[in-house]
Amino acid sequence: MSWGETIRTGLTAIRSHAMRSVLTIVGILIGIAAVILTVGLGLGTQKDVSESISSLGSNLLIVRPGSATSAAGIRGGFGSSTSLTMDDAAALGSSLAAPDIAGVAPEASTSVSLENGDVNWTASVTGTTTSWPQVRSRTLLAGEFFTEAQAEQAANVIVLGAETATQLFGTTWAAGRSLTIDSTTYEVVGVLAERGSSDDTDLDDLAVVPMQTYAARISSTGTAGTGAPVQTMYIQATAADTLSAAYQEAETLLANLHGITDSSAADFSISSQDALVSTATAVYRTLTVLLVGIAAIALLVGGIGVMNIMLVSVTERTREIGLRKALGAKPSAIRRQFLVEATALGLVGGVLGAGLGIAGAIALPQALGSSIVVSWPAVFGAVAVAVGIGLVFGTYPATRAARLAPVDALRDE
Amino acid sequence: MADQAVLRLENVRKVYSAGEIEFEALHGVSLDIGQGEYVAVAGPSGSGKSTLMNILGCLDVATEGRYEIAGQDVGQMDESELAELRCRQIGFVFQQFNLLPSMSAWRNVELPLSYAGVAPAQRRRRAIDALESVGLGDKIDNRPGQLSGGQQQRVAIARALVSEPTLLLADEPTGNLDTASAKEILGIFDQVHRAGRTIVLITHDWDVARRAGRSIEVRDGTILEGGGRA
Structure with a gap:
C-alpha cells in the first residue's frame, strides 16, 4: 500500500469518528497555541523593554548619585542624594x-x-x-x-x-x-x-x-x-x-x-544601557522558560490525548485489523497506518494551533497592551513538535495493532 | 483424489493452552487437496472445524506437523511471510462478509491488491472486472450499507477472487443469508469451481456440503473422508 493510500485511509478513519478526533485535535491545538503565544509574549516583552531602554538615546551611560551598594553592604541614598x-x-x-x-x-x-x-x-x-x-x-x-x-x-x-x-x-x-x-x-x-x-x-x-x-x-x-x-x-x-x-x-x-580614592566608596553609580538591557533580558528569559514549561505540559497532555484516542481506535477496529491482516496486510503496514493516523492528528492540531497562536499574537496585544512577537522558528518548531507528539504517542497503539493475532482479531465482536 | 496436491496437511496437531489448561483441537490430521478441487469441510461446532480453517488459511500455525500450500512449508514462516502468503495464495469469504463500511464496493475489492503492491489503475480495473464476474458491475460505487446481504457476500467473493489466489477459503458463506441469496452464492461457487479454482468451504449444513465434489467431516479433532454422505 502506497503512502498516499495509507494517508487517505488514515484521514477516512479520522473522519469516521469526527467528534473524538476534533477533541483530540483541540488538545494539541491548545498546547501549540500556548507555546507560540508564550514564546511570543516573552519575546515581545523583551522587545518592549529593549525599546524603552534604547528610547533613552543611543550609546548611553547613566550616572546617578549615590553608590549602588557600599562595601559594608549599605546602600547609598540611591537617586536621592545630591552628590x-x-x-x-x-x-x-x-x-x-x-x-x-x-x-x-x-x-x-x-x-x-x-x-x-x-x-x-x-x-x-x-x-x-x-x-x-x-x-x-x-x-x-x-x-x-x-x-x-x-x-x-x-x-x-x-x-x-x-x-x-x-x-x-x-x-x-x-x-x-x-x-x-x-x-x-x-x-x-x-x-x-x-x-x-x-x-x-x-x-x-x-x-x-x-x-x-x-x-x-x-x-x-x-x-x-x-x-x-x-x-x-x-x-x-x-x-x-x-x-x-x-x-x-x-x-x-x-x-x-569628588575626591574619592576607594572605588567602593563612590558617591555615584554609572550604569550602561547594555547592562540594563541584559538585566531585563535575563529576567524575561527566565519568565519565558517558565511559560514555555507550562505550555510544554499542555502539549504533553495533548499527546496523552492522542495516545488515548489511538488506543480506543485500535480496540474499536480490532475486527478491521484482523480482516486487513487476512487480506494480506503485513504487521508493518498496519503499524504504518495507525502511525499515519496519529501523526495526522498531531499535524492538523499543530497547524490549527499555529494559526490560532498567530491570530492571538495579532489580536491580543491590542487587549493586553504588550507586544507579542511571532517567532517563526517557534511556530515551525511547535508544528514539528505536534507531529512528533503524534508519532511518539501513536507508536504504542500502532505497535499493539500490528501485533494483534489475525485469528483473535477476526473473532472479536 | 487429486494427483497434484496444492494443499497438504501431514499429521497436523493444534494445541491451545490457556495457563495450566491445554486443549487439543486437532489430533494429527492428514489431508491432501488437489488443484481445482471443491471440498466441503463439515462438522458440528466445537469439532475443530474452525481450527482447521484457520490453519488452512494461514491465519494460525499448527503446533505440530506440516502444512504445505503450493509447495511452500508454512510452519517456518514469520508474521510478515504469512501475510504475504495469504495475500497471494488465499482468498477469504467470511460468514459476516467483513466488508469495510466506509469504503465503496470496488475499494473493498481492491484492498488485497493494494497490499500486494499492484499499481492503482490496474487495481481499479481488476476490482471492477471481479465485481462484474459476480454480477455487480452496476454497484461498484455503492457502500456495503447500501447493498443487500447477498450482494455484500458477492462483493466479498469478488474481493477473495481479485488476487487470483490458489485457494478460495469460505467459512459458512451462506450462514447469514436467506435461502434465495444462499442459492445465488452457491451458484457463484459452482461457477468458480468450473473455472478451475480450488475451493474449501466450511459449513455445518450438509445440504451446502453436498454441492461440493468432495466432503470431509470433522469430528472431535479428527477427519472422516466423505462423512455424512451415506
Missing part, C-alpha cells in the same frame, strides 16, 4: 578630559503645573543643557531648542513635548506661544517630535528648560549656579565601541572631582 553637580557635567563634557564622551545631558526634574490662560496641565519639567536633544536622541517638530545664550541668562524659555503642547494649546504648533508656571511667563521656543510612550515613562508629556532657569525658579531647592544638584546625568559615548572607554573616563573623572 552630582553641574560642575561634574561640565567636566565630563570637556573633550580634553574625556575624549570618548560625545555629550553630557545632566537632568533634574520635578512635576509642576503649566498654565495657558484657563488651561492647566501638570507635567514633568526637566532642567538640562543644550546637549540634551543630541544625547537623548530627540528632534524638534517645531521651533528650536533653547540656546547656550538663553541657558546662561537663565531665560524663561521652555520646550514642550508633543503631548504637553497638545494638552495646553490644542496643537503641536505651539512655538512662539507662552505659558505660565507659578505666575512666571515662559516663552515656548520649540516642540519635540513624538517618541511614543513606553510602559512607565511618557516621552511626549514633558517640558524642558535650561538647567539655570530650572535651578533659579522651578526647582524647590532653589540652589542656583554651577553647584546646582543634578538628579541624573546621561553621557553619550562617541560610538558603541568607545562605551567602555567613556565609562572609564567618567568614573575616573568623577572620582577625582
